[in-house]
Amino acid sequence: MNDRSQRQEQWEDRTDALLAVASLAFLAGYAVRILGHDLPQVWQDVCLAITFAAWAVFVVDYVVRMWLSGLRPLRFVRSHVLDTIVVLLPLLRPLRMVTSYDKIQRRRDKARLTLYVRVMAYAGLSSLLLGFASALTVYSYEYGAPGATIRTFGDSVWWACSTLSTVGYGDVSPVTPGGRVTAVGLMACGLALLGAVTGSFSSWLIQTFTREDEKRPPGDFPGAS
Template sequence: MPMDDERRLREWERRGSVPLSIASLLFLVAYAVRVLVPDLPPGWSDLLLLITIVTWGFFILDYLFRVAVAPHRWAYVRRHWLDLVVVVLPLLRPLRLLQIYGKVQDLRMRPRLSLEARVMSYAGLSALLLGFAASLQVYADERYAPGADIRTYGQSVWWLCSTITTTGYGDLVPVTVRGRVIAVGVMFLGVVLIGAVVGSFSSWLTKSFRRADEQPDARRPPEGG
């Protein structure tokens, strides 16, 4: 029976990867339009709200089903704690789009990109997706808050860029509780991403120089010639 459950779980994850990624993209687009265009007609606003609710429900059902069919449920929950966080915070769901690229790379006999290039690509795409989601949420929370500095989406993007790059000018600061919690997450994200990119780039440079040193110099005449 455990083998059957594991097979069902793998089959569900395989079949649901692309639909869940599409649902993640729909959720992000619907939420972004509702935040950035507050004066939408009632019909469009209701439709976008419905899309966000339905897709969020899809995420919850997917997680509950995977936990239900897992051979060892609590062990599965502990191993996949990030999935639970993403269910609670659905704005993180667009990161599933990165899984499609990862699965495509796994299907290739030899990935087109080196390990270092793939790490930098994942880090860059993660920064874009998470940064966009964070800027949306901070803008939604801060724009009407008393005493807030972030009143436009452009200001939210500027705050995000200065925070995720660990520059921290301090000219724009969130005042709401959720905005400050997001700011702490963006700070940690910036440190992790910068470390990953710098480390991968340094590793790529080291390998390139090592290969150059190991190659014989074509201009050097052969010994005894």
């Protein structure tokens, strides 16, 4: 491991906890500001300050890791797509917390969950975070918009659940440009996550049945006389 890689790893180890706190602070500040319509202006300003402060932490971390990597900016962006998306759309930052478990397990050299279980757990938690973030974003656009069918946060959560599951009942849907752009992104993520979970579960079943068949003596099939 060269000096740059070692320094980058040390930086990530030192900032993991700070970034986790900043991620939760950003999500909490954004949620309170969106849902707290009746809050005094001073508290809404506090929530806005928290979200921008957390965003600044993400940007500083991104710039420092780019500098420590020694890569050119364009090459760093191409090799760290998820990190770049998170900086541009900080509401997705909590998704980075999902990988913390695996990193801790690797450091402590403990037994880890199987690949299939990790993929399903990651996809499940990602779905929850994306659904909640999308519900907040759509609600912020649709609240009070003329002709909107999403009038409460409950409506927005229901819409996010039906969209993520690719069911799409159509009883409520966004009418604003911002809400529809968010909907397109959520549809794409829903298809990807559903495919990841379905594929991992199917692979796990095939692997399990294959092992059982290999243990069965030749000619010994269920139902054979």
